[in-house]
Amino acid sequence: MPALGELERAVMEALWAADGPRTAKQVQETLRDRDLATTTVLTVLTRLQRKGFVARERDGRAHGYRAVASREAHLAELMRDVMDGAPDRGAVLASFLGTMADDEQETLRRLLRRR
Numbered sequence: 001m002p003a004l005g006e007l008e009r010a011v012m013e014a015l016w017a018a019d020g021p022r023t024a025k026q027v028q029e030t031l032r033d034r035d036l037a038t039t040t041v042l043t044v045l046t047r048l049q050r051k052g053f054v055a056r057e058r059d060g061r062a063h064g065y066r067a068v069a070s071r072e073a074h075l076a077e078l079m080r081d082v083m084d085g086a087p088d089r090g091a092v093l094a095s096f097l098g099t100m101a102d103d104e105q106e107t108l109r110r111l112l113r114r115r
Helices: 004-019 024-030 038-051 071-084 089-099 102-115
Strands: 054-059 062-067
Touching: 004 024, 004 062, 004 071, 024 038, 024 062, 038 054, 038 062, 062 071, 071 089
Parallel strands: none
Antiparallel strands: 054 062
């Protein structure tokens, strides 16, 4: 999976938080504290589209952009990529579990029991 840069992550967060497709101008407004030009946002959206993270659809004269997958699906894919690169998956999982809070460990136990 291609990595996301810091600005790409910010744009994706804006799309994940949206209730539908967003134009570049709407994304720019969401990220107004960054003082980005609309052309910069369009460039980032185009890159994200090429990487397969967003889909573009016609919205009048502009285009609307939406995330192809949910934030959770994206993060799960990142976790799979990490595990695929681990020579000892058990060691990675054990180390990860050691960093989890008790409530997170309990959530994981519940999820595993359901499977």
